[in-house]
Amino acid sequence: MVENTSRVRDALRIDGALPDPGSTPIGPGKKPKALAKLDSAGERLSALQEALYAEGVGGGTRSVLLVLQGMDTSGKGGTVSHVLGLVNPMGVRYSAFKKPTAAERRHHYLWRIRKRLPGPGEIGVFDRSHYEDILVPRVNGLLTGAERRRRYAEIDAFEAELAEAGTTVLKVFLHISPEEQLKRLKARLVTPEKRWKYNPGDLEARGHWGAYAEAYADIFKKTSTARAPWYAVPADHKWYRNWAVAELLIETLTELKPKFPEPGYDADAELAKLKGVGGSA
Template sequence: MGKKNDEGSRVRDALRITGELPDPGSAPVGPGKKPKALAKLGTASERLSALQEALYAEGVGGGERNVLLVLQGMDTSGKGGTVSHVLGLVNPMGVHYSGFKAPTAAERRHHYLWRIRKQLPVPGQIGVFDRSHYEDILVPRVSGLLSAEERRRRYSEINAFEKELTDGGTTVVKVFLHISPEEQLKRLKARLETPEKHWKYNPGDLEARSHWPAYQKAYADIFKKTSTDYAPWHVVPADHKWYRNWAVAELLIETLTELDPKFPQPDYDVDAELAKLKGVGVPA
């Protein structure tokens, strides 16, 4: 096991959900000001990139481990922005991104985990779920389409599913991007006032916003029932984009540092190959 990054360990410990959520505009651990957070994110880039390259190489060499980052949050909490600013720091060849919208008619003919399983990362990859299997509890619950008995069954199924993943070599990092209703309103307004952001706006977002208390209650229940030792939930205050990006980057860095991925050993004689190269000329 590799040596843990002290700051990363504090991030994981400080942001793990164990009770009441922090203020969406707070900075529970790490930099409390934007300039410092941006500077730290800049230095985090090299660490995250190096660790991801080692994990990818390990997978190419026959390793079985990977990481799955699950991002959940209310509309405008920054799931897409997190993917762009954090996963954009690493080689895209080692990243598998999946964004889950409302299931299609074809997908509804299967068990709700069917489409999730199809998008799981392979060995060596960092998988990213922009929304996830938890939407299959959240939306139908708030819409009144899921009974208490059915919710309990899905909690059990999801816990078993995530245990299966971790037993198979996947490290699951579940993150709730915690935004305030006040900040969400600002971001929705900005999308309407900025032509270049019109494509981001969905009139349905206002419908979801009208059920804000119900969604918060549903999330609280999810955290209580599905935060396990093998797949715990973490909360990242998301009112400040600079803090959100730094915190998620550090969560990934700490996770990868603990995994301590190794570059595979070559299956050839390095010295012999170097000797061959000495006699190789420039092609005519």
């Protein structure tokens, strides 16, 4: 049986308007089913990740880069915990890109990004990414049209480079509603152990919701390529978000067909040697 590796991707690929943030366009529509499905997805994801990792150890150069974007509280961190938490941490390289530091600002915006690319066999995870370098300055009116076009071209060239180097880029927008964000921001403020996740700047960004939506829409239009399209995951329901991102990763990895490498030695000869050695060294 040939596995269909584009079912979820086809349903969630961005093509014009975004789905409702509370909807479940494909897959489980209720929480218990979604949790059960995530559980079994964990096993498949783990097996695929191990094969990709093994391929890397065996000299392969392929890797996957999951780019997570979304408004504050959209669940980028939660996705990492619940989805990437399903696989061996040996093979996951996580990077958060916050507001650039003074040192980072003295470099090209892709400088800090390039330093955090996944190695062979790894799944890289970007919690925010180079797309912030179009989004934020654009919303804040600090990017001319010409600069924006240049950045689009640079990002396209950058992602072409990644593809050539063997890195498959999976770009995911976690799509929440302003109503859900309000709930989550409140929860962060009233729960002492969640207050560290809140930042007064979040409220400012929230005030520019429409401008961000517009900037995102432009990004989806200009940077969705055949090699690296954008996917929108309705993210008002955390259980749906986790299931969907896990499936997008599984489909991406399944299509890559990662292979356990052929050993660079004669297994039978080694076994014979081992038998000669006996029980104690």
